[in-house]
Each structure stands twice: as structure tokens, then as C-alpha cells.
Amino acid sequence: MRLGVLDVGSNTVHLLVVDAHRGAAPLPAYSHKTELRLAEHLEKDGNIDRSGAENLVAFVKEAAELAEDKGCESVLAFATSALREAPNGLTVLDRVRAESDVDLQVLSGQDEARLTFLAVRRWFGWSSGRLAVFDIGGGSLEIAAGSDEEPTIAVSVPLGAGRLTREGLHSDPPDKDEIRALRKRIRVEMAAVAGDVLRAGKPQRAVATSKTFRSLARICGAAPSDDGPYVARSLHRDDLTDWVPKLIAMTAAERADLPGVSVGRSTQLVAGALVADAVMDLFDVSSLEVCPWALREGVILNRLDQLQPR
Structure with missing residues (x-):
């Protein structure tokens, strides 16, 4: 099966497409990333600013389209500390899901x-x-x-x-x-x-x-x-x-x-x-x-x- 993995980190947002099945090593088929630097879009109160949220939504939408073009059955999308710690992280996540139809999950x-x-x-x-x-x-x-x-x-x-x-x-x-x-x-x-x-x-x-x-x-x-x-x-x-x-x-x-x-x-x-x-x-x-x-x-x-x- 072909899977897309969307990794939203503090520095980089990375879409990795792999061919994988249970019991085998996943083989990379396509990679697309950008240095979004979400952590640099934090306001004094720790919230992700408007520009950071808009950039994130735009990239996730782009990644979802690319994953579909590459034939991915599904996209596993996750975010780490930048969204986990931001007071408005849940609001940003809701916006991402509403505008991109990607279920971005925050990992502990x-x-x-x-x-x-x-x-x-x-x-x-x-x-x-x-x-x-x-x-x-x-x-x-x-x-x-x-x-x-x-x-x-x-x-x-x-x-x-x-x-x-x-x-x-x-x-x-x-x-x-x-x-x-x-x-x-x-x-x-x-x-x-x-x-x-x-x-x-x-x-x-x-x-x-x-x-x-x-x-x-x-x-x-x-x-x-x-x-x-x-x-x-x-x-x-x-x-x-x-x-x-x-x-x-x-x-x-x-x-x-x-x-x-x-x-x-x-x-x-x-x-x-x-x-x-x-x-x-x-x-x-x-x-x-x-x-x-x-x-x-x-x-x-x-x-x-x-x-x-x-």
C-alpha cells in the first residue's frame, strides 16, 4: 500500500510518501518539505500568529493534493511541540481540518x-x-x-x-x-x-x-x-x-x-x-x-x- 506521512515539526513541515506493507521496510517514493518554522511564528503569549497558521494551512492543503496525485491510500498527519504547546493550538488544528480535510493529530x-x-x-x-x-x-x-x-x-x-x-x-x-x-x-x-x-x-x-x-x-x-x-x-x-x-x-x-x-x-x-x-x-x-x-x-x-x- 502507498501511504503519505505529513510531519509538522517546529522547523520543517515534511510530506513523505512510502510504499509499505506489514512485515517489510517502508520504501520512500516521494518527499516534499519546506522550512515553515512554526516556532518563529509565536506571539508573546505563545499563540501561533495569523501568518504561521495561514502558512500551515496552505502547506497541508498542498501536501494533501500531492499525496492524492501520488496515489496514497491515506495520509498519516501529525504535529509535535510547536502545536502541542501553543495555547491556540487546538484552534489552529480545527482550521487545518476544516480547510484541508486532513486530520492533523498532535503527538505527546x-x-x-x-x-x-x-x-x-x-x-x-x-x-x-x-x-x-x-x-x-x-x-x-x-x-x-x-x-x-x-x-x-x-x-x-x-x-x-x-x-x-x-x-x-x-x-x-x-x-x-x-x-x-x-x-x-x-x-x-x-x-x-x-x-x-x-x-x-x-x-x-x-x-x-x-x-x-x-x-x-x-x-x-x-x-x-x-x-x-x-x-x-x-x-x-x-x-x-x-x-x-x-x-x-x-x-x-x-x-x-x-x-x-x-x-x-x-x-x-x-x-x-x-x-x-x-x-x-x-x-x-x-x-x-x-x-x-x-x-x-x-x-x-x-x-x-x-x-x-x-
């Missing part, structure tokens, strides 16, 4: 972590043993760990790269006081959940997903995306430790010239690097394997699991 942070974990488990398989999975989004950091397909623990922490940049980094390049304050904030908030994750046991495999981790791994020497998804990629703590001060000293324009870094993501890379550095330190991880599957694939796999066997 725990569900984000749980579904991402499912995708990583399926990618690496049972031989990986106990997994710990980390995903840096625009608004939040998701952490999940466990030995089964359902994680033992799944948590979401408000440590997304976009959020931290908006709230803590105002200079370009950031000054030392901003970095010091942001580093402290990240480590305090992460330490509050680290104990619960570690209490269940040290992971046999630590895995990272998300564009932020992929960009950091690429900067630190991992293979480019053009080499395909089956090339092993890792982010090593020693390499990241060397790069963090270099990234801090650069302007956003200079970071955009680095391999694997887009102009749109370059402003958020310092905050993302500080989060990644804290993950590897507080969870005592020397390296993170980068998984090409993440939340979107988890949503697809979860949907296929609900289908009756032929």
Missing part, C-alpha cells in the same frame, strides 16, 4: 519518544540488546530506552535546538555569558531525567536520530548523505568536544559553509551541539550511532502493525 512528547524508539529498534534489530535513543528536535529532546520494541522509559524534555536558540542565544556568534547560561540550563534539565533513564541499566547501544545529530556527525567526519542510508555513521564524543568551541566561535553564515549544514539550520547548530555534548556526558556515552529512521518511520511502522495480516 512521550509518544514522540516511543515511536522514534520503535523505528530505531526495527532498524537495528534485536541483536542490539538494550537501546538508548536520543532525538533533538526543534522544540524538544526525546529520550527513550529499553530492551523491547516498547521502551521501558520514554520522556520529552524542552531542550530543542530551535527553542534554546530563541530563548538563550541572541548574539552572532554567541557570547560567553550566553553559552555559560545555556549550558547550565541544558545540564540541569537533562540531569532531572537522566537518573530515571540510567536506573534501568546501561544501554548496549546508544543511538541518535534527527537532522541536528546527522549534521554534527557529518561535521565530525561521518559519510555524506549521498552515500545512502546503509552506510554506518557515528558521532564520537572526542570529536564533538573538539568541535563545540569551534562552532561557538563561528557566525551562523560560517557554520552554513560546513558540510551537512543548511542555512536554515546553521543558527541552531550551537544549541544542538551543546545538547548533544550534554547527552554524551551525562549518559556516559563515548559514541552515538546515527539511525536514518526516526519519528516518521515510527508512525508508519505503528500504523502497519495495526493492520490485519493478509
Whole structure:
């Protein structure tokens, strides 16, 4: 069957069309995305402004038409922290449904972590043993760990790269006081959940997903995306430790010239690097394997699991 998956994130809105059936890996057939940056359309009271809502409605309508053109049987549409936390999020959702006829569902942070974990488990398989999975989004950091397909623990922490940049980094390049304050904030908030994750046991495999981790791994020497998804990629703590001060000293324009870094993501890379550095330190991880599957694939796999066997 052909499915469309519409992912409304804090930074990017992405339609992915896949050919999939139960028991098989979903095969990408078409991709269409835009950097809508919903999180930058927040008013002082946290509401999504008129422009942000209109842009979202327009893209969802466009995505629905594209999914129909590509022969999708259905579209699985979901949104994450930007809509989840906005006081007028339900109003915006109602407008999207009324004008696009797409049932856009808001995932909880725990569900984000749980579904991402499912995708990583399926990618690496049972031989990986106990997994710990980390995903840096625009608004939040998701952490999940466990030995089964359902994680033992799944948590979401408000440590997304976009959020931290908006709230803590105002200079370009950031000054030392901003970095010091942001580093402290990240480590305090992460330490509050680290104990619960570690209490269940040290992971046999630590895995990272998300564009932020992929960009950091690429900067630190991992293979480019053009080499395909089956090339092993890792982010090593020693390499990241060397790069963090270099990234801090650069302007956003200079970071955009680095391999694997887009102009749109370059402003958020310092905050993302500080989060990644804290993950590897507080969870005592020397390296993170980068998984090409993440939340979107988890949503697809979860949907296929609900289908009756032929």
C-alpha cells in the first residue's frame, strides 16, 4: 500500500510518501518539505500568529493534493511541540481540518519518544540488546530506552535546538555569558531525567536520530548523505568536544559553509551541539550511532502493525 506521512515539526513541515506493507521496510517514493518554522511564528503569549497558521494551512492543503496525485491510500498527519504547546493550538488544528480535510493529530512528547524508539529498534534489530535513543528536535529532546520494541522509559524534555536558540542565544556568534547560561540550563534539565533513564541499566547501544545529530556527525567526519542510508555513521564524543568551541566561535553564515549544514539550520547548530555534548556526558556515552529512521518511520511502522495480516 502507498501511504503519505505529513510531519509538522517546529522547523520543517515534511510530506513523505512510502510504499509499505506489514512485515517489510517502508520504501520512500516521494518527499516534499519546506522550512515553515512554526516556532518563529509565536506571539508573546505563545499563540501561533495569523501568518504561521495561514502558512500551515496552505502547506497541508498542498501536501494533501500531492499525496492524492501520488496515489496514497491515506495520509498519516501529525504535529509535535510547536502545536502541542501553543495555547491556540487546538484552534489552529480545527482550521487545518476544516480547510484541508486532513486530520492533523498532535503527538505527546512521550509518544514522540516511543515511536522514534520503535523505528530505531526495527532498524537495528534485536541483536542490539538494550537501546538508548536520543532525538533533538526543534522544540524538544526525546529520550527513550529499553530492551523491547516498547521502551521501558520514554520522556520529552524542552531542550530543542530551535527553542534554546530563541530563548538563550541572541548574539552572532554567541557570547560567553550566553553559552555559560545555556549550558547550565541544558545540564540541569537533562540531569532531572537522566537518573530515571540510567536506573534501568546501561544501554548496549546508544543511538541518535534527527537532522541536528546527522549534521554534527557529518561535521565530525561521518559519510555524506549521498552515500545512502546503509552506510554506518557515528558521532564520537572526542570529536564533538573538539568541535563545540569551534562552532561557538563561528557566525551562523560560517557554520552554513560546513558540510551537512543548511542555512536554515546553521543558527541552531550551537544549541544542538551543546545538547548533544550534554547527552554524551551525562549518559556516559563515548559514541552515538546515527539511525536514518526516526519519528516518521515510527508512525508508519505503528500504523502497519495495526493492520490485519493478509
